[in-house]
Amino acid sequence: MHTEAWPVVGHEAVIHALARDLAAQRLRHAYLFTGPAAIGKHTLAIAFAQAIQCEAPGAPCGHCRTCQLIAQQRHPGVHVLLPEVSGKIIKTAKIRIETVRDLIRQFALKPMEGARRVALLVDFENANAESANALLKTLEEPPGAGILIVTAASPEALLPTIVSRCEHVALRLLPVAQVQAALQERWQAPAAQAELLAQLSGGRLGWAVEMLQDGAALERRTQHLDTLQTLRSANRRERFNYAESMREDRDTVVEALGLWLTWWRDALLLVHGSRAAITNLDRAAELRTSAAKLDPNSAMRFVEQLLGTLQALNQNANLRLALEALLLQLP
Numbered sequence: 001m002h003t004e005a006w007p008v009v010g011h012e013a014v015i016h017a018l019a020r021d022l023a024a025q026r027l028r029h030a031y032l033f034t035g036p037a038a039i040g041k042h043t044l045a046i047a048f049a050q051a052i053q054c055e056a057p058g059a060p061c062g063h064c065r066t067c068q069l070i071a072q073q074r075h076p077g078v079h080v081l082l083p084e085v086s087g088k089i090i091k092t093a094k095i096r097i098e099t100v101r102d103l104i105r106q107f108a109l110k111p112m113e114g115a116r117r118v119a120l121l122v123d124f125e126n127a128n129a130e131s132a133n134a135l136l137k138t139l140e141e142p143p144g145a146g147i148l149i150v151t152a153a154s155p156e157a158l159l160p161t162i163v164s165r166c167e168h169v170a171l172r173l174l175p176v177a178q179v180q181a182a183l184q185e186r187w188q189a190p191a192a193q194a195e196l197l198a199q200l201s202g203g204r205l206g207w208a209v210e211m212l213q214d215g216a217a218l219e220r221r222t223q224h225l226d227t228l229q230t231l232r233s234a235n236r237r238e239r240f241n242y243a244e245s246m247r248e249d250r251d252t253v254v255e256a257l258g259l260w261l262t263w264w265r266d267a268l269l270l271v272h273g274s275r276a277a278i279t280n281l282d283r284a285a286e287l288r289t290s291a292a293k294l295d296p297n298s299a300m301r302f303v304e305q306l307l308g309t310l311q312a313l314n315q316n317a318n319l320r321l322a323l324e325a326l327l328l329q330l331p
């Protein structure tokens, strides 16, 4: 078994178990990978599909035609169902029943010589009960030697009937040190940047890579969170000036509000003494000082208002007015 050949960072025990099943020809007909966003569920699912189909059996070689077609989502024997994302500002993801039925139909076709069909159903928590139920029969008895790989945020986010038909594999956050090493070795990030991003990611490599690839994203984040602190101690006039200055810049406002939301969620976690990990680790001191002085109810109301403002902007509300109304409530 050569598990180091898998193009996946971390999740070693899981890869080992999957490779062992594969080598022993003991694959289950449905797998469910669960875990927080951006920790590598989708990457692992693709690598697993490659391992199953690869021309050099046992591991995804990454180089053969089959592995490459799978990586490009062009392999005729590997079907991928991604949620449809809509909405400019608040994104909603959906898996429609027609798409599930299409997938089942294709999956039931006789595979090409020697091959077996594999289907990847990504972020399946976005399927409603009707779409999920449409999949049950296929999950129970996949046609031919077909294998289904489902990914989701958690087993609780799925119908119990889906979970019970799959081999459930729970993926965990990666150790921060492993994220840092991967950023330096595989993505050539400078050490200091890799360390900060790894810390902030809390073990979500996918998130860290996304931040790394958008070079200015970290800088913008610092700016937006600094602005939030400035505005908290600003008077009414200064707050209105900020709203006025942003009147033409919807995208920036939406990005700022999204980041403010993470800060307020962290503050609320600290106010309530929750042991859940905060997101803005580099601002822990500032958050702790603020949380000590915060009234939990007004903080909660502000979070609701933030969400409401994002929703309103999604429906083309007047940017300046929406921002003014929000800033008046800033605790």
Ligand SMILES: [Zn+2]
Pocket (backbone or CB within 6 Å): 054, 055, 056, 059, 060, 061, 062, 063, 064, 065, 066, 067, 068
């Ligand atoms: Zn290969």
